[in-house]
Amino acid sequence: MALIVKKFGGSSVANAQRVMNVANIIAEDYQKGNQVVVVVSAQGDTTDDLIEKALEINPEGPSKREMDMLLSAGEQISIALLAMAIERLGLPVVSLLGWQAGFQTDSKYGIARIKNLDASRIEAELARKNIVVVAGFQGINKYDDITTLGRGGSDTSAVAIAASLKADLCQIYTDVDGVYTADPRKVKTAQKMSEITYDEMLELATLGAQVLNNRSVEMAKKYNVELEVRSSLEPKVPGTIVKEVIKMEKMLIRGVAKDSDTSRISVVGLQDNPGIAFKIFNVLAQKNINVDIILQSIGRDGTKDISFTVAKSQHKEAVSALEELQPALNFKEIACDDDVAKVSIVGTGMETHPGVAAKMFEALYEAGINIKMISTSEIKISVLINAKDADRAVEAVHDAFIR
Ligand code: ADP
Numbered sequence: 001m002a003l004i005v006k007k008f009g010g011s012s013v014a015n016a017q018r019v020m021n022v023a024n025i026i027a028e029d030y031q032k033g034n035q036v037v038v039v040v041s042a043q044g045d046t047t048d049d050l051i052e053k054a055l056e057i058n059p060e061g062p063s064k065r066e067m068d069m070l071l072s073a074g075e076q077i078s079i080a081l082l083a084m085a086i087e088r089l090g091l092p093v094v095s096l097l098g099w100q101a102g103f104q105t106d107s108k109y110g111i112a113r114i115k116n117l118d119a120s121r122i123e124a125e126l127a128r129k130n131i132v133v134v135a136g137f138q139g140i141n142k143y144d145d146i147t148t149l150g151r152g153g154s155d156t157s158a159v160a161i162a163a164s165l166k167a168d169l170c171q172i173y174t175d176v177d178g179v180y181t182a183d184p185r186k187v188k189t190a191q192k193m194s195e196i197t198y199d200e201m202l203e204l205a206t207l208g209a210q211v212l213n214n215r216s217v218e219m220a221k222k223y224n225v226e227l228e229v230r231s232s233l234e235p236k237v238p239g240t241i242v243k244e245v246i247k248m249e250k251m252l253i254r255g256v257a258k259d260s261d262t263s264r265i266s267v268v269g270l271q272d273n274p275g276i277a278f279k280i281f282n283v284l285a286q287k288n289i290n291v292d293i294i295l296q297s298i299g300r301d302g303t304k305d306i307s308f309t310v311a312k313s314q315h316k317e318a319v320s321a322l323e324e325l326q327p328a329l330n331f332k333e334i335a336c337d338d339d340v341a342k343v344s345i346v347g348t349g350m351e352t353h354p355g356v357a358a359k360m361f362e363a364l365y366e367a368g369i370n371i372k373m374i375s376t377s378e379i380k381i382s383v384l385i386n387a388k389d390a391d392r393a394v395e396a397v398h399d400a401f402i403r
């Protein structure tokens, strides 16, 4: 007998037929004598539709607290429907909202972090032989308010439960049958990987491969939870295992990812003095704005420019924070570019192989794609390019490395 955590994403429960399909997958494990905890996301595009409804009421953006109250409703619908489908198969089941399942979070509405998971209710339900169906993506804060964990956060809910219960398996079911070297919906030649390390998966997820939420990978690494990404539509097909150490493969890079949720901000005509970069990034840090690629120009005639990228959602906030600095720093202007995307390659293989960057840039050059910014770490290289070139860039770079 094993304890299995299974997570099903929005497309896996998009309609009644898919919900029944998921119920059957769960039933098969349960009937073999396993304990099963299931985490589900909102059906199909429900979360996007709810956001749209909120913006109809207040286009300026409603308060984050009320937004979480609204968005958590999507998962409430899914757990009830899935529990009904399991009941229909004659199996004992109970559905639980995030707070009922013991998810306590901090108070950062919209992007809350799990502070503690009190799994006693889940354990009690398992002891009663129930299949436990938990609403992903949500928890409760110290004010007893509903919080959500950020887009794609149900993956993190599943990993947290698997870690807390020391589950034997944590399976993430989605609409593709594993992790590929690029988004298989966009790149026809993408190859499925049988295994990938936490570090590589974390980079891919952070750099735009939404097949797993990056926080979930971070948590899986921290608590050593092995993940298995697989398809709910082809449940018999073996998926991709995400774990610490994998068989060495001769691949220079493991994947190409695209992130369109980025924009570039340039502060032009800054004094070329010590402390300027500190002042700029300090004010952004104080506002909790995450900065990604940073580029500083060479100082000329006593002035310099600093450019950096932020998530599109934080663009406005970043610009207004910088405007407050204008009187003190006396820079010339702030220039913004929203029409950009980041394309990245990831792989631990590049650490020991020179020439990986050159190969990536050659592929982009041959495709006639201009690079606006570059950033590197030991296991990734990212370039910022025009948004319209992004899909072509992914394809060109993928073809250069993976065949
Ligand atoms: P879910 O609703 O199940 O959480 P998501 O839409 O969040 O599913 O994630 C699955 C999607 O991730 C796939 O449909 C695929 O288009 C996309 N994707 C992006 N990059 C990759 C990749 N490298 N491997 C697999 N899927 C990827």
Ligand code: ASP
Binding pocket: 009, 010, 041, 042, 047, 048, 074, 136, 137, 150, 151, 152, 153, 154, 155
């Ligand atoms: N329903 C949420 C979202 O769309 C959470 C998730 O799917 O994991 O972001």
Ligand code: MG
Binding pocket: 009, 152, 155, 210, 211, 212, 213
């Ligand atoms: Mg997802």
